[in-house]
Every structure is written in C-alpha cells, then in structure tokens.
Amino acid sequence: MSDILLSLRDIHTDIGQYHILHGVDLEVPRGQVTMLLGRNGAGKTTTLRTIMGILPPHRGEITLDGAPVTALNSALIARQGVALVPEDMGIFANLTVEENIILASLNGPPDRDRLERIFTAFPALRTFWKGRAGTLSGGQKQMLSVARAMITERRLYLIDEPSKGLAPAIVSTLAKALRELKAAGATILMVEQNFRLAKALGDHAAVMDNGRVIWAGPMATLAADPELQSRLMGLSLEDHA
Structure with a gap:
C-alpha cells in the first residue's frame, strides 16, 4: 500500500x-x-x-x-x-444540530462512541442538540461543520x-x-x-x-x-x- x-x-x-x-x-x-x-x-x-x-x-x-x-x-x-469542511461551513440552517449530524452520517444513525467523542470535543453541540443550526453562533456553526465530517470515519x-x-x-x-x-x-x-x-x-x-x-x-x-x-x-x- x-x-x-x-x-x-x-x-x-x-x-x-x-x-x-x-x-x-x-x-x-x-x-x-x-x-x-x-x-x-x-x-x-x-x-x-x-x-x-x-x-x-x-x-x-x-x-x-x-x-x-x-x-x-x-x-x-x-x-x-472523502469529506469536505467548506469555508462557508455548509450546514443546513433550518435543520437541528441532530439532523445535521444524522444527514452527514454515511452508515445510518451515528455511532454512539463517535458521537460521544464529538460531544467531548464540542460540548456546545450537546447543549444545542435539538436546536436549529441557524441559531448557533459563528464558532458553534464551525464546530458543527467539522463535527459533520468527523461523525463517520473518512x-x-x-x-x-x-x-x-x-x-x-x-x-x-x-x-x-x-x-x-x-x-x-x-x-x-x-x-x-x-x-x-x-x-x-x-x-x-x-x-x-x-x-x-x-x-x-x-x-x-x-x-x-x-x-x-x-x-x-x-x-x-x-x-x-
């Protein structure tokens, strides 16, 4: 290889x-x-x-x-x-944080262990899990954008x-x-x-x-x-x- x-x-x-x-x-x-x-x-x-x-x-x-x-x-x-975290973040503002993560998961519902690692890295995403992504701050949106790429191993x-x-x-x-x-x-x-x-x-x-x-x-x-x-x-x- x-x-x-x-x-x-x-x-x-x-x-x-x-x-x-x-x-x-x-x-x-x-x-x-x-x-x-x-x-x-x-x-x-x-x-x-x-x-x-x-x-x-x-x-x-x-x-x-x-x-x-x-x-x-x-x-x-x-x-x-291959996953892209674009400069404009590329999140779905009208969907919840949870829905954004689920959509990004390639293999069905997110793996619980991987999801916990994301929550540990980005505690704000756990806090706003059921909230609409469009209401997040700029920094929280960037966290969500990175988390969407990380939710499945690439x-x-x-x-x-x-x-x-x-x-x-x-x-x-x-x-x-x-x-x-x-x-x-x-x-x-x-x-x-x-x-x-x-x-x-x-x-x-x-x-x-x-x-x-x-x-x-x-x-x-x-x-x-x-x-x-x-x-x-x-x-x-x-x-x-």
Whole structure:
C-alpha cells in the first residue's frame, strides 16, 4: 500500500471564463496532515473543490489510493470516503444540530462512541442538540461543520480555513479536536491562514501561487525558515505566530 493517499497531476480547473488552476501537482501522505498555504487567490479553495468533484478539472488526473477519481462527481467522491469542511461551513440552517449530524452520517444513525467523542470535543453541540443550526453562533456553526465530517470515519478530510474569523478560544477548541483527529491516524488536507495553527498541526506543507504548487516539503522546514516563507508567500510565519 502506497504512503501517498491522494495525488494530483497537472490539474487545470476553470471557474466560468477564468482559468484558476494552472497545472497543480500535489501529493498527500496517508495518515498525516498536509497544510495548503499561500496568498489569497492562489487557488487553494479551488483545489479542494476540484478534489471533491464540485469543480471538475478539464485536464490532469486525481487518484485516491491509486484509483482515478478525476471524473467522479461530489456525491461519488463522498462515497469514496472523502469529506469536505467548506469555508462557508455548509450546514443546513433550518435543520437541528441532530439532523445535521444524522444527514452527514454515511452508515445510518451515528455511532454512539463517535458521537460521544464529538460531544467531548464540542460540548456546545450537546447543549444545542435539538436546536436549529441557524441559531448557533459563528464558532458553534464551525464546530458543527467539522463535527459533520468527523461523525463517520473518512479516508480523507478536506478542511478549508476552519479558524477564519473565529475568536481565539473557539480556535483553541477546534485545534484540540483536529489534533485528536490527527492522533487517530486521519489523513487531512487543510487550507489555513492561521500560521500558528498550521505549524502546530501540519506534518507537510504545500505552498500555492498563481494556481500552481510552487513549493512542497516538511512543515517544520518551512516554519523554521523565515526567508523561505517570505520568498514563497511575501510574509514570515513568525509575524503571525
């Protein structure tokens, strides 16, 4: 079995008339966390949406465990064990927290042990279990979005800027839950602008610019080299630590 779970080769994706991804090459190792970094507009979210089948590429190949998935739609990608936590959270505001979780469970009613782990990670979800998701705070909605992905064990978690716009206490709660998911052996590809969180969670990093991956390597290498950070992203991670 290969150590690479997900592979992208020469991926080109358009949104309308705009050519967003210009030949993305990316490998995501099994059982580790890969951080997808770069300036705003570099193509990070488009890359996640392309992997998930929401934006089909017009060129290139995506493989999951060595099997091509490039032509699959998002529903079929989900059935392959891939979950997306989108930047806009993607919850059903008119449904209860409970109903959101049940809908996200791929195998019928949620596993009780897994549900208890989610309640331990996100106590607010137990408190508001019967409440409508639309009435939750922004941080609680993000917790629910992450919990929806976690309720069933997945082969790959795609997580888009989970800490964006959240208070530090909520970010800390999310970070703890993601560390536990990582410790359980999950494979995660995550876009994150909070570099403290990226350094704390990431095993590997891939830096994007202008629709391409321009650098890939150990997260520790990037975190330890402010000059490299500045050259790749125009800033130092230390400025955001």
